[in-house]
Amino acid sequence: LEEQALIPVVPFKNCPIRISLGVLGKKWTMLIIRDIGFLKIGRFNQILRTLPGLTPRVLSMRLRELEKNGIIRQIEVQSSPKQVRWGLTRKGRDTLPILMSLIAFGSRWYSDFVRR
């Protein structure tokens, strides 16, 4: 009996992993969620400062995507001076286990390089 016969080989177009990565898999996205969700860093320029290499253009795009996907929302808005703070939604909080497992893996196998 063939081993692979035990596993129905279907194209997993709608695999939950693939779908999750469609939202979360883009460059910078997870790190932005880390800032907003973990570190409670929710201001635009603050996020920019904690993520060297990230440009305002890309941050703006990611925030819009995450907002549209219901993962973050503006929890504090005021004008003059314009002030915004981003926070996680209920759905956004459900991404934290993903970050946790990434931290666990990285800390375990790359402890030499991990500063925090």
Add this chain to the structure above:
Amino acid sequence: LEEQALIPVVPFKNCPIRISLGVLGKKWTMLIIRDIGFLKIGRFNQILRTLPGLTPRVLSMRLRELEKNGIIRQIEVQSSPKQVRWGLTRKGRDTLPILMSLIAFGSRWYSDFVRR
């Protein structure tokens, strides 16, 4: 007292999330690990078949990267006919919680679109 004063703002160059994503964050990588680790689909053309859109070139590149990073290894090799099977290493098995959390998130929030 400023809120952000409570959080030391440092550039997280060596954040474990960033490091983990450096290895696992590339396109197709997580799905390849899903095949090898979860579904026990460890043959080259089999992986190709389960992941529509993935080309042999990219699969080859990803396998080399994962092998170099100690996440997968060849667990079965023979020639004539050439036969290879890929499997997870100890380190590779430690990535499964990441996949689990991606599945949990996707299944919960995109149940309509998730077929399996």
Add this chain to the structure above:
DNA sequence: CCGTATCCTGGCGGATACTG
């Protein structure tokens, strides 16, 4: 402070053919 508008380029990855 919080973004958007413009411009531009490098390299990721898709297509295809080929080999042991």
Add this chain to the structure above:
DNA sequence: CAGTATCCGCCAGGATACGG
């Protein structure tokens, strides 16, 4: 079957400037 070799298009994302 399990890959490698070549070629190439394209767009994600970086640089920079600007505006409310």
